[in-house]
Amino acid sequence: MNETTITARPGTPFIEVVREFDAPRGRVFRAWTDPEIVPQWLGPRGMTMKVVEFTATPGGGYRYIHADDTGEYAFRGVFHNVVQDELIIQTFEYEGAPNDVCLETMTFEDLGDGRTRVHGRSVYSTVEARDAMVASGMEHGMRESMERLDEVLAR
Amino acid sequence: MNETTITARPGTPFIEVVREFDAPRGRVFRAWTDPEIVPQWLGPRGMTMKVVEFTATPGGGYRYIHADDTGEYAFRGVFHNVVQDELIIQTFEYEGAPNDVCLETMTFEDLGDGRTRVHGRSVYSTVEARDAMVASGMEHGMRESMERLDEVLAR
Numbered sequence: 001m002n003e004t005t006i007t008a009r010p011g012t013p014f015i016e017v018v019r020e021f022d023a024p025r026g027r028v029f030r031a032w033t034d035p036e037i038v039p040q041w042l043g044p045r046g047m048t049m050k051v052v053e054f055t056a057t058p059g060g061g062y063r064y065i066h067a068d069d070t071g072e073y074a075f076r077g078v079f080h081n082v083v084q085d086e087l088i089i090q091t092f093e094y095e096g097a098p099n100d101v102c103l104e105t106m107t108f109e110d111l112g113d114g115r116t117r118v119h120g121r122s123v124y125s126t127v128e129a130r131d132a133m134v135a136s137g138m139e140h141g142m143r144e145s146m147e148r149l150d151e152v153l154a155r
Numbered sequence: 156m157n158e159t160t161i162t163a164r165p166g167t168p169f170i171e172v173v174r175e176f177d178a179p180r181g182r183v184f185r186a187w188t189d190p191e192i193v194p195q196w197l198g199p200r201g202m203t204m205k206v207v208e209f210t211a212t213p214g215g216g217y218r219y220i221h222a223d224d225t226g227e228y229a230f231r232g233v234f235h236n237v238v239q240d241e242l243i244i245q246t247f248e249y250e251g252a253p254n255d256v257c258l259e260t261m262t263f264e265d266l267g268d269g270r271t272r273v274h275g276r277s278v279y280s281t282v283e284a285r286d287a288m289v290a291s292g293m294e295h296g297m298r299e300s301m302e303r304l305d306e307v308l309a310r
Contacts, residue, residue, distance in 0.1 A: 013168065013169075058233075078233045080246040080248070089254060091258065099236060101235055123168060125276055
């Protein structure tokens with residue numbers, strides 16, 4: 001089983017996530033950028049995800065809504081850059097904390113033998129906003145998302 | 156004369172800029188978002204600015220080229236959020252350092268008596284990228300931009 005490494009050093013505005021997948025880079029990248037596939041894995045188990053908009057191109061944007069018995073949680077952002085199979089740079093906002101935006105950079109590394117490493121780096125405008133995101137339980141949601149993505153890629 | 160306060164604490168990825176203007180908030184905001192006015196003040200003296208694209212709306216984008224005898228310098232980004240007279244959240248990239256993106260948040264505060272305070276906060280993905288931007292002489296360019304904006308607002 002692949003491990004998800006999440007690093008959030010105290011006193012910094014960064015969150016780093018490193019994860020390997022037993023799938024070729026092209027398939028992993030597509031799972032991250034295809035609005036038909038993203039809702040199959042993004043978010044914790046037990047939540048539905050409705051995509052309102054998802055255009056993974058430079059200058060495009062996205063908005064989606066996670067929902068469960070406790071309520072609806074909407075997220076939005078814009079894509080600063082998208083390089084096929086290699087790179088995504090996007091903004092990210094939980095609409096429940098409006099204008100606490102972070103900048104996310106995801107790189108996709110071909111490890112050979114049909115394996116891929118994804119490196120994600122998020123930076124928040126303040127250390128406090130980063131701490132609030134960590135306290136919200138994002139770590140749990142991230143680990144479950146990565147496990148769900150394993151399952152999607154294994155199909 | 157209004158002072159430009161620039162703060163870039165060692166070991167952090169942040170740059171903060173605070174500046175007051177002797178003009179009402181609506182005029183200052185417009186100078187920041189109108190593609191006809193931005194080229195009149197953005198950048199150091201002695202540089203021309205050519206706007207390729209500039210759509211200051213949520214989901215919009217911008218690209219512009221500064222030029223002088225030493226060459227051309229292109230910049231681009233996308234607008235995550237724009238709230239009339241209040242707020243701009245955008246990405247920023249110098250194309251000479253591709254994918255070293257920063258996230259900029261500008262707030263516009265009405266001080267009364269026709270005066271306005273702008274608070275800008277930039278956060279880079281790494282401390283190193285922030286340090287490189289500081290080393291590039293952004294401080295000089297920023298101070299000259301703010302002086303030029305004073306002149307535009309005084310017309």
